Amino acid sequence: MILINYLKSTILSKFVMAVTGVILVLFVIGHCVGNLQVFLGKDAFNSYAYFLQERLGELLLIIRLGLIVAVVFHIITSVRLKFLNLGAKPTKYQVKNYVKARLTSRTMIWTGIMIFAFLTYHILHFTMGVVHPEDYNKTDYYVTNAVSVEKVDNSTLKDTEGSDECCAKGTATTAKESLIKYKGSMYKVEGDEPILSERHDAYAMVISGFQKPLVSILYIIGVIILGFHLNHAIQSAFQTLGYNNPKYFPKIIVGSTIISILLVICYISIPISILLGLVGGRL
Amino acid sequence: MRLKLFIWRQKNATDKGHMEKYQVDDVLEDMSFLEMLDVLNEKLILEGKEPVAFDHDCREGICGACSLTINGIPHGHEKATTTCQLHMRKFKDGDSIYIEPFRAKAFPVIKDLVVDRSAFERIMQAGGFISINTGNAIEANALPISKKNADLAMDAAQCIGCGACVAACPNGAAMLFVSAKVSQFALLPQGQPERKRRVLSMVGQMEKEGFGACTNFYECEAACPKQIPVRFIAMMNRDYLCSRVTEPVEA
Missing domain, CATH: 1.10.1060.10 (Alpha-helical ferredoxin)
Known part of the structure; x- marks a missing residue:
């Protein structure tokens, strides 16, 4: 109970809203940058996904727990503040005109609830693979001890595509290296034999997920609502945490809008490109 | 100026209260908003009705006594102006004006437009x-x-x-x-x-x-x-x- 003692103070509650909000905004930005790697192709995206899922180890658990704690406190505090605020204004005006309050600031609790619903669906889909499991259960095979190389003289290679053997061996440029052709790409392998590994095919999951128009539309709507929320949220965090300087604050308000619009554009560019067949079209 | 006023009437703190419609015809552009209400109240008194209660004191914009939410904005739409300094020339002939008390749980209504x-x-x-x-x-x-x-x-x-x-x-x-x-x-x-x-x-x-x-x-x-x-x-x-x-x- 000592954990939620801060709820007795409205300013401390707002402080918790701002701090957890900042954590979540930083995650949203990082997640966006990570997701954009889908434009770099399957290899880049899958090795990024592998890095997050396998290489981070305990750190991933800590980050996930941190995010869950931030979300939980963000929600508890907002719901408590909403009820407090409704109680502080029991009689509404018959006629109400707003001067500075915008649609985005007046709908924070509603966009928040919608984002939570979207987030739940999004995690069930792409993180846990509960919804549309056919997207999730895909495996990507790749060569671990190799670097992808481009132009290689094809005549030096014995093409074994179609046979049981996964790879075709070429002439080695040094004693310790050999060239292989694997699934249409060239690799320079250290040692004689390529080591074949498996990893979760996050790229295929994203492509097949977003190739369903309904899933894409839901995602686009969810992200636009998130943008609405962030438009008010980012500048609001500065004000709550006590940074309001007459010179910079107007710029922070504009910056808040720019960041939220940019985030929306970056996020929705992924399902739109996939629907248009610009990314992963041949999958 | 002829104005249609919709004013919050509430007998006391426990009364439920309601909006009531009034018509005032002899309003001058140079009157302040409170003087316009004075005109209405004089008319109501002559008719033997209860005048509208509202807060006021210095009427020169420095005491903080006047209140009123006018058309949904406290002290009216005019920027940086108290109700007592808001003049009727800021309104148009034939306007409908909604006048409500300052609303908040911490500001209970005492009577009509007066809050504690x-x-x-x-x-x-x-x-x-x-x-x-x-x-x-x-x-x-x-x-x-x-x-x-x-x-x-x-x-x-x-x-x-x-x-x-x-x-x-x-x-x-x-x-x-x-x-x-x-x-x-x-x-x-x-x-x-x-x-x-x-x-x-x-x-x-x-x-x-x-x-x-x-x-x-x-x-x-x-x-x-x-x-x-x-x-x-x-x-x-x-x-x-x-x-x-x-x-x-x-x-």
Whole structure:
């Protein structure tokens, strides 16, 4: 109970809203940058996904727990503040005109609830693979001890595509290296034999997920609502945490809008490109 | 000018209250909003009806007694103007005007358009002062204050405590009022000895009175007849957080 003692103070509650909000905004930005790697192709995206899922180890658990704690406190505090605020204004005006309050600031609790619903669906889909499991259960095979190389003289290679053997061996440029052709790409392998590994095919999951128009539309709507929320949220965090300087604050308000619009554009560019067949079209 | 008025009528604190329609015909453009209500009240008295109760005192925009939410905006749509300084030339002939009391749980309606704003007085009693031994004022040059801080403190001290910020806030929060009253002292050397205790006890009293929490709508800043900026709220948030971690709170 000592954990939620801060709820007795409205300013401390707002402080918790701002701090957890900042954590979540930083995650949203990082997640966006990570997701954009889908434009770099399957290899880049899958090795990024592998890095997050396998290489981070305990750190991933800590980050996930941190995010869950931030979300939980963000929600508890907002719901408590909403009820407090409704109680502080029991009689509404018959006629109400707003001067500075915008649609985005007046709908924070509603966009928040919608984002939570979207987030739940999004995690069930792409993180846990509960919804549309056919997207999730895909495996990507790749060569671990190799670097992808481009132009290689094809005549030096014995093409074994179609046979049981996964790879075709070429002439080695040094004693310790050999060239292989694997699934249409060239690799320079250290040692004689390529080591074949498996990893979760996050790229295929994203492509097949977003190739369903309904899933894409839901995602686009969810992200636009998130943008609405962030438009008010980012500048609001500065004000709550006590940074309001007459010179910079107007710029922070504009910056808040720019960041939220940019985030929306970056996020929705992924399902739109996939629907248009610009990314992963041949999958 | 001929005006259609929709006015909140409420017999007493326990009455449910309702909007009532009135027609006033002999309004002059040079009248203030309150003088227009005087005209209506004289007419009502002649008709043997109960006149509309509303708060007023100096009628020159400095006392903070007048209130009224006019067409959904406290003190009306005119920027940086109290109701008493709002003139009828800002309205058009034939306009419909909705007049309601300042709404908030902490501002209960006493009668018609009059609300009880004594919650503000109790916040002031909790710390809106400087404890100082009386005697001669010290020589002015003995206490240097930067021009920047002096100006900012004067901006904060402009607050007349009318409560428009609370009335405008969709959450009924009193943050703009309290932050102005806290900051006018926090910016000056005389306010330093009691600085932490002041912000903690004034904010504590504000919360006890049932005001809401700030969600940064900035409606208060827009409604404030003295144009107190929300910047003071950010300053008070900072002050409050620092004081909470460095000053033990009394339960």
